[in-house]
Amino acid sequence: MDNTLFPIFLKTDTHRFLIVGGGNIGLEKTETLLRQNPKVAIRLIAKEISRELKVVLKEHPHIEWEERTLEDADFSEIDFLIAATDDSDFNRQIKEKANQKGILVNAADQPDLCDFYLGSIVNKGHLKIAISTNGKSPVLARRLREYLEASIPENIHESIENLNRFRNQHQGDLKTKLEALNEVTEMLGKKELNKKEGKKYKRLAFDISMIFMAVFIGYGLSSLISVQELQTYMSDVPTIFYAMIGVGFLAQMVDGAIGLGYGVTSTTSMMLFGIKLPAISGSVHIAEMFSSGISGFSHYKFGNVNKKLLFWLAIPGSIGAIIGSLLLIYVGDKYETIAYAVLATYTMIIGIRLIVIAFRKKIEKKKIKHTGVLGFAGGFFDAFGGGGWGPIVTSTLLSKGRKSRYVVGTVSMAEFFITLSASITFFIYLGVTHWYIVAGLIIGGTIAAPIAARLAGKLPQRAAVLAVAILVIISSLRILYSLL
Structure with a gap:
């Protein structure tokens, strides 16, 4: 043995x-x-x-x-x-x-x-699982612990308490108790199976509906515009549109796989293409507004949002986003070189902060002070720099020992209001002259979303964050070098 x-x-x-x-x-x-x-x-x-x-x-x-x-x-x-x-x-x-x-x-x-x-230990309320590889591979034991911690629901503690109460209240010998307990858990298993079957049929119905809609819309458009006319329109689309599909794909892959970095990745990539600074931040926020809205609503629906914290992040953050947007519009037009240097330095600092996040150890819970100031700063720099809300606000709250579930949920919900405020501001002052950039980001992100979702949780978190940080730092340094 x-x-x-x-x-x-x-x-x-x-x-x-x-x-x-x-x-x-x-x-x-x-x-x-x-x-x-x-x-x-x-x-x-x-x-x-x-x-x-x-x-x-x-x-x-x-x-x-x-x-x-x-x-x-x-x-x-x-x-x-x-x-x-x-x-x-x-x-x-x-x-x-x-x-x-x-x-x-x-x-x-x-x-x-x-x-x-x-050994590596999984702690979930009353549930405790110890993992050992016989001293051969501590890394594998740690990876298994991380997987189990992510897979086992937080309310497992309540489930164990309920089963314990059921066991204590049930009369009879051990065999009778076990038979009754098996009946209860078997019913739960059947309910879960029925839910899965229901989801399968719902997904099939949704796929059939989408296929029918695509055929219906395609047939309708074919009667309004010919293939030759479509080719003419396509030739008028700026080349940068196709580059933005690639940028949107890369940014969504990063954000979907590790949970942050969409704005910073998009901004540094777009600066390398020489796009005007207000158009960069405006496009990123408009494209990100849809995903942040869906994400925030999902977190709210599942009870991951702290309403008090949301208030102190969303309102000051929205004010900061508006001011940051206006400052970028003014600086971006009149002092483009200086603004490029400032933004490149800012994204490089965010890259360094990502490295700090990657090596962060578990920290004891501490009191959060000046939450409104944090929200304002996050919103301002996010709008002015085209990204950074997550690396600034999320990392700060997590560093205070707050539960990741409520931090990520609340910050995601607040991010919708920040992106909405910035998007409205950019829209009022810039209009839709950069529609092809927004469209490219959305299309690229849509293509990458299912791939990134499949990768989520499979990539080593520290290695993935470090890779993004190094990419952002190198891109920022390249931009600064080009300005010399």
């Missing part, structure tokens, strides 16, 4: 842990234990403790810690030891001493020194 591990779940409120090591490994192991029980009994000893780890230790004053060398007396009154140093020989010495006293040891990245493993 290749895997002889026996999974168990420890009650962390009755066991004591000693962590030896104060670097990144010590920080990771400390946070892992605290995620399971913020009050877990931990003693940490290291010659040198990093600044980041000291911050965590000060936030949990019940943890005992000392900055010194390990002593024999430290092995007393502990149940488990975690060797978190970079010195393999020292970790081996620690294990030998601990095992002599009957203490089980875990050594980071040294499976041969481990009496037990700290």
Whole structure:
């Protein structure tokens, strides 16, 4: 048998842990234990403790810690030891001493020194799933954890509570209870199957309707305009229209696959084509208004919107978007070179912020201050720079420890009002002279949408965000170089 591990779940409120090591490994192991029980009994000893780890230790004053060398007396009154140093020989010495006293040891990245493993853990209320690859591939275990966390619904806690109440209230022996519980869950399974079958038939009816509509409209247009006339009209379409189809495709692929970057990707790409700055931001916001409206409504329907937060983001954000649009219209006409330099610098900063987002660690929940200012700044820079609402507002709220479900839902809903305000402003001052840019973005995005949706969740999030960040930074640097 290749895997002889026996999974168990420890009650962390009755066991004591000693962590030896104060670097990144010590920080990771400390946070892992605290995620399971913020009050877990931990003693940490290291010659040198990093600044980041000291911050965590000060936030949990019940943890005992000392900055010194390990002593024999430290092995007393502990149940488990975690060797978190970079010195393999020292970790081996620690294990030998601990095992002599009957203490089980875990050594980071040294499976041969481990009496037990700290696997990847999925936490969803009462539900807890531990994943192990027998110490062979921690990366795979982490990927499985991310997949399960995304797949298991947040309300699983309520489902477990309801089933527990049903079990406790049901009279009879264990066999009778199990039979009744099976009947209940079987009915739920049939309902889910019926829903899936219903969706399948609805999708078939929708597809047939769309095909009929396309044939009907195509036949009607053929009676109004000949093929030769259509070719004449097509020849009058600016070449940039076809380039914008490619830009819209790329931007939607990025945004659909990783959840942000539509505006920044579109803006940097369009600047490379030399399009006028007001037309860039105006086109991006008009094209994005449709997708943000649908996305925002969907989040609102599924209860992902915090109404109070929406108010403080949408209204100041809309005001900021109007002011940003007006400033871009004025600056873009009179100081085009300077505006290009400012926007290229701005998109480069957004690219750098994306890199920070990619490497961001889980942060404790903190109070959000000046939400209205955040909304105004996000709306202003989004309109003036043609994008950045998500990287600015979403990343700031997530950095304060807010739940991603409500952050993404509320920010998406607010984004509709920001894009609407900017679009109306650009429309009033610019009209529809850049219709071919908007049409190209919409068509390209429509083509990419189903492909991007299929890729969503399959690409490594950090790698995807880094790729977008590097693309944006390189494009911005190229624009700045061309202005020299």
